[in-house]
Amino acid sequence: MALATLSPMLLTLKPPRITVIGAGMAGSDAAFAAANLGVHVDLFEMRPAKTTPAHRTGSFAELVCSNSFGGEGETNAKGLLQQEMLLAGGLVMGTAHATRVPAGGALAVDREAFGVRVTGALKTHPNITVHAEELTRIPEGVVVIASGPLTTDALAETLRETVGENFLGFYDAAAPVIDADSVDMSVAYRKGRYGQAADYLNLPFDKEQYERWLEALTRARQHTPHDWENLEFFEGCMPIEELARRGPDTPRFGPMKPVGLEHPETGERPYAVAQLRQEDVRGQMWSLVGFQTGLKWGDQKEVLRLIPGLQNAEVVRYGVMHRNTYLNAPKLLNPELNLRAHPNLFVAGVLAGTEGYLESSATGWLAGTNAARSVMGLGPLLPPETSMLGGLVRYLATANPENFQPMNANWSLVPTLAKRKGEGKKERRMRAFARGREDFQGWFETVRAVQAV
Numbered sequence: 001m002a003l004a005t006l007s008p009m010l011l012t013l014k015p016p017r018i019t020v021i022g023a024g025m026a027g028s029d030a031a032f033a034a035a036n037l038g039v040h041v042d043l044f045e046m047r048p049a050k051t052t053p054a055h056r057t058g059s060f061a062e063l064v065c066s067n068s069f070g071g072e073g074e075t076n077a078k079g080l081l082q083q084e085m086l087l088a089g090g091l092v093m094g095t096a097h098a099t100r101v102p103a104g105g106a107l108a109v110d111r112e113a114f115g116v117r118v119t120g121a122l123k124t125h126p127n128i129t130v131h132a133e134e135l136t137r138i139p140e141g142v143v144v145i146a147s148g149p150l151t152t153d154a155l156a157e158t159l160r161e162t163v164g165e166n167f168l169g170f171y172d173a174a175a176p177v178i179d180a181d182s183v184d185m186s187v188a189y190r191k192g193r194y195g196q197a198a199d200y201l202n203l204p205f206d207k208e209q210y211e212r213w214l215e216a217l218t219r220a221r222q223h224t225p226h227d228w229e230n231l232e233f234f235e236g237c238m239p240i241e242e243l244a245r246r247g248p249d250t251p252r253f254g255p256m257k258p259v260g261l262e263h264p265e266t267g268e269r270p271y272a273v274a275q276l277r278q279e280d281v282r283g284q285m286w287s288l289v290g291f292q293t294g295l296k297w298g299d300q301k302e303v304l305r306l307i308p309g310l311q312n313a314e315v316v317r318y319g320v321m322h323r324n325t326y327l328n329a330p331k332l333l334n335p336e337l338n339l340r341a342h343p344n345l346f347v348a349g350v351l352a353g354t355e356g357y358l359e360s361s362a363t364g365w366l367a368g369t370n371a372a373r374s375v376m377g378l379g380p381l382l383p384p385e386t387s388m389l390g391g392l393v394r395y396l397a398t399a400n401p402e403n404f405q406p407m408n409a410n411w412s413l414v415p416t417l418a419k420r421k422g423e424g425k426k427e428r429r430m431r432a433f434a435r436g437r438e439d440f441q442g443w444f445e446t447v448r449a450v451q452a453v
């Protein structure tokens, strides 16, 4: 149609707009995805004028600690998410590949070159206006909130007012999460305390096993928290190693109390019990009740594997104790990453309950895409459940809200494939990897074709 035949009203129509708060891992991908769909983005990033205790530069998507996005191999859950973000044209993943440095089987980057490129791509994008300022209130309209684990106090307070009691944490006190397949079910038994519903998996200790485990626990090394984290724990949220320091019997009079958990076959009461509680709807992930811990990951694994029934445990997510700001996603979020009670507000990154650079950028891509689609009058997208991103966002929306802790990419997030005869774990993971990549690619090509119409 010739321009002259368009009505004057249409000619003056402005492009739809959204706001993105934070140009970290999630906000950078959110802004880029939305801008590439033709939507105008107001991107607010307070650094370098005001900084956080962990950031050091004014670069967007600054890598605050390690320079790695995780393993790449075709059996690796992070590797699958990396592939999905490459297929989707994610800014962080594309830039990571362009600035990579040798790192064995992992995707690591030259942090300075990476930061310069991400910042340049956003600052020069014709559809993005960068505002170098802190936001303390959530603006009107469609907004992606991606202000991260160190969200400023004023904005955190606004968020708390918006979502009420489901605002979570100023720190993580997370217990390790175990892959169900790796629990020895000839040792574990299902039972609820005092005859309540048999929702828990119980791992019984005899005296000797308990003492061996306790000895390893008291020997294990702890992460050293940053000064600024200044963690003070509530009594009810004490790390397991701190309980052990208070006395050898303190854990077994606390979270490892065996009372009411007699073995269903023998009727005997164990000396102590570690309990596993289901974390996801499919029952593929189980967390250790009361085992929040700040132990170094290598030492943590050793201690966990001394728990009867966990001798081959695969840790899906290690326990951590550090400062963090995030929402209780299962109580608040749709899998499309907007708040159920405020559909115009999208959340991404650590704030939405993910953990890790890669996971943050991937949820940023989805939140930015869906925010843009909403102002374009299009419905939200949800990647297939067999893809890592699809599995992750479904987990956020449906996980157990009690004690919810941020989650990283792992194989328990996607439906398990049935075992083939003679097939090992490696082959099964390769099939899950191929399935996820293929499903994501098919889905994304359909979406892109429709968006282009």
Ligand SMILES: Cc1cc2nc3c(=O)[nH]c(=O)nc-3n(C[C@H](O)[C@H](O)[C@H](O)COP(=O)(O)OP(=O)(O)OC[C@H]3O[C@@H](n4cnc5c(N)ncnc54)[C@H](O)[C@@H]3O)c2cc1C
Residues within 6 Å of the ligand: 021, 022, 023, 024, 025, 026, 027, 044, 045, 046, 047, 051, 052, 054, 055, 061, 062, 064, 065, 066, 067, 068, 133, 134, 135, 136, 146, 147, 148, 149, 150, 151, 152, 155, 323, 348, 349, 350, 351, 355, 356, 357, 358, 360, 361
């Ligand atoms: C100390 C520390 C170390 C970590 N190390 C690793 C690691 O090695 N590997 C890993 O995979 N993950 C790590 N993480 C976890 C997490 O994956 C990263 O923090 C990741 O950067 C989170 O992405 P994000 O987009 O949610 O937040 P960020 O990347 O932190 O981005 C949030 C952005 O919002 C800005 N901002 C905050 N408040 C406001 C406001 N009110 N107005 C405007 N801008 C605002 C911040 O300046 C920041 O740029 C670490 C976390 C912390 C705290």
